[in-house]
Amino acid sequence: ATPMATMVGSTLSAKNGVLYKGADILEKARGIDTVVFDKTGTLTHGDMRLTDVVPIDQALETDGGSDGSTPAPDGGVLADREAKEREGERERAVDDDLLLSVAASAESGSEHPLAQAIVEGAEERGVDLEKPTEFENVPGHGIRATVSEGEVLVGNRKLMEDNGVDPAPVEATMERLEREGKTAMLVALESAAPGPADPASGDGQEPRAYELLGVVATADTVRDSARETVAELQRRGYDVMMLTGDNERTGRAIGDQLGIDPENVHAEVLPEDKADEIDAIQADGSRAIMVGDGVNDAPALTTAHVGVAIGSGTDVAIESADITLMRDDPADVLKAMRVADATISKVR
Ligand code: ADP
Ligand code: MG
Numbered sequence: 001a002t003p004m005a006t007m008v009g010s011t012l013s014a015k016n017g018v019l020y021k022g023a024d025i026l027e028k029a030r031g032i033d034t035v036v037f038d039k040t041g042t043l044t045h046g047d048m049r050l051t052d053v054v055p056i057d058q059a060l061e062t063d064g065g066s067d068g069s070t071p072a073p074d075g076g077v078l079a080d081r082e083a084k085e086r087e088g089e090r091e092r093a094v095d096d097d098l099l100l101s102v103a104a105s106a107e108s109g110s111e112h113p114l115a116q117a118i119v120e121g122a123e124e125r126g127v128d129l130e131k132p133t134e135f136e137n138v139p140g141h142g143i144r145a146t147v148s149e150g151e152v153l154v155g156n157r158k159l160m161e162d163n164g165v166d167p168a169p170v171e172a173t174m175e176r177l178e179r180e181g182k183t184a185m186l187v188a189l190e191s192a193a194p195g196p197a198d199p200a201s202g203d204g205q206e207p208r209a210y211e212l213l214g215v216v217a218t219a220d221t222v223r224d225s226a227r228e229t230v231a232e233l234q235r236r237g238y239d240v241m242m243l244t245g246d247n248e249r250t251g252r253a254i255g256d257q258l259g260i261d262p263e264n265v266h267a268e269v270l271p272e273d274k275a276d277e278i279d280a281i282q283a284d285g286s287r288a289i290m291v292g293d294g295v296n297d298a299p300a301l302t303t304a305h306v307g308v309a310i311g312s313g314t315d316v317a318i319e320s321a322d323i324t325l326m327r328d329d330p331a332d333v334l335k336a337m338r339v340a341d342a343t344i345s346k347v348r
Contacts, residue, residue, distance in 0.1 A: 050121025
């Protein structure tokens with residue numbers, strides 16, 4: 001590209017709220033056939049709000065089919081008995097306040113947007129909070145923290161399974177919330193009673209036992225122009241994909257709202273695996289633009305043929321990207337591509 005043409009491109013685009021990092025980016029932007037969006041903070045606003053607090057007993061009622069919509073073959077007798085047994089085993093009566101204060105206190109150690117939504121929701125509802133004495137992030141899965149009630153887990157099914165907690169009792173509740181496009185998280189609290197002795201582990205350490213307290217959920221809203229942008233890209237023949245650490249059902253529900261093919265929704269992608277997903281997408285010779293905002297997205301932005309950062313995104317995302325959208329508007333992806341095309345055609 002001649003310096004003049006490049007300057008024209010950059011000036012035009014800066015006025016349009018699109019910043020290019022280097023001159024060669026205009027050349028690189030050619031031959032793109034796939035546009036991959038991160039979900040949270042990119043296609044959605046990323047300002048999650050706490051929407052649901054479902055203590056375990058309430059979740060069990062839903063699971064027992066007490067609304068009669070899905071009668072069990074035995075008329076629900078078995079489910080009722082199982083629910084009663086579980087109730088008998090439980091040590092604490094769990095209400096909204098206990099569930100939320102334990103979850104939010106634990107999350108007050110985290111910077112994650114999900115954590116902030118839970119903490120803010122608890123504060124709005126006037127629930128008492130404390131700072132955890134110990135705190136650990138489990139990336140892509142949730143958190144582990146110690147509050148005065150004991151050790152707490154907040155996160156997805158995998159986090160529970162990895163710690164010997166069976167998520168089955170709240171599965172129906174989780175699925176209902178996920179179908180609504182919400183991020184549902186399980187909350188478990190260390191049991192006062194010692195866990196079952198594990199003879200296999202000869203280290204004398206008893207595994208910690210947890211009881212499920214319930215489920216909390218947050219919702220996010222899709223950005224105004226996201227749906228039109230997806231439709232316009234598809235109309236122009238681009239493959240449009242979405243990557244998310246969220247679970248499959250939530251990812252598909254949001255994908256549905258945006259008109260993204262369920263097959264193009266890649267869910268439960270761990271932070272460290274986002275770049276590998278881009279590699280896999282580009283393995284057949286496709287050239288992808290990756291649009292993202294988070295620390296997690298930075299390696300994927302570098303791996304993609306062209307990386308695009310949302311302007312309000314994290315510094316490392318912006319540093320890793322070739323293009324930054326100053327107005328946080330997904331529609332500006334179209335503008336960025338159009339400006340690149342126009343500049344290139346002027347040069348030729
Ligand atoms: P995303 O890419 O959507 O921002 P992450 O990779 O950070 O997602 O997290 C993936 C999943 O792990 C979340 O959908 C949530 O279920 C769980 N998770 C992550 N961080 C937390 C947290 N602080 N509290 C509860 N759950 C969390
Ligand atoms: Mg994001």
